Amino acid sequence: MKPFRLSLAALLAAATAIFLTPQAAQANAGVPMIFLTLPGMTLALAPVILLEMLVLSSRLGISRGxxxxxxxxxxxxxxxVGFPLTWLALLVLEMVTGxxxxxxxxxxxxKILxxxxQAPWMIPYEDNHSLEWMVPAAGMWLLIPSxxxxxxxxxxxxxRMLPDVPRAWVKSAVLRANLLTYALLEALVLGYFLYVVLWVL
Known part of the structure; x- marks a missing residue:
């Protein structure tokens, strides 16, 4: 736990330093994706919990409760905790690399870049409704490190919660659960992206 706290402290310190630079001041005019993606992840939390519960129960042979x-x-x-920290780490990387x-x-x-x-803190452009396609595209990208x-x-x-279950089993079950839920999340965002590109723009 101590290394995790030290890493978090270092990450926050780096983020604070970055936001005091002129480059960050320019980026502040952009779109911090955390404010768009975190509400979506929160809305998806209940179905994700239920789907992963079914996978864990089936794969590990434990009760659904x-x-x-x-x-x-x-x-x-x-x-x-994890999703905001992932965004923060990617934001630091974005800023320190220009x-x-x-x-x-x-x-x-x-457009890809x-x-x-630039997905963590996107730069808005005046090109014909660019953010309408950029937001879902960036959302799909951010789901990968997440x-x-x-x-x-x-x-x-x-x-930690299942000490009597072999760790290898837990690792496999958690991987399968996340593959399922993240694949569904990617499909949802992809569907919205295609809707915007094909029918809105």
Missing amino acids: SALKVSCAANAFTTF GGNAYGLRDTLH AVTW FFTSWWLELRVAA
Whole structure:
């Protein structure tokens, strides 16, 4: 736990330093994706908990009541702690590598960079409703690192709550549960992205 606290303190210190720089001042005109994605993740929390409960119960041979407790604790922790910390880490990476500047959307490469490298704090552009497609595209990208954070954190929560179950079983079950729920989340955001691109723009 101590290394985790030290890493968190270092991350927060780096973020504070970054936001005191002129580059960050320019990026402050952008869109912090955490304020768009965290409400969505919160709305998805209940169905995610239920789906992962079913996977844990089936894969580990434990009661649904026990699986529900584990799923609730693990998903609440990853949603309200892990997801924001993942966003913060990616934001620090974006800012220290120059992602706080506006590079335009003049070609495919710049469009990809705008919704990947600059996804944590997106730069708004005046091009015809650019944020309408950029937000879901960035959301799909951010789900990828969030998946790995979620798996890593949920494994630790589940292993602690299920000390009598072999860790290898827990690791496999948590992986399958997260693969299922994140695949569904990606499909949902992809569906919205396609709707925007094909019928709105």
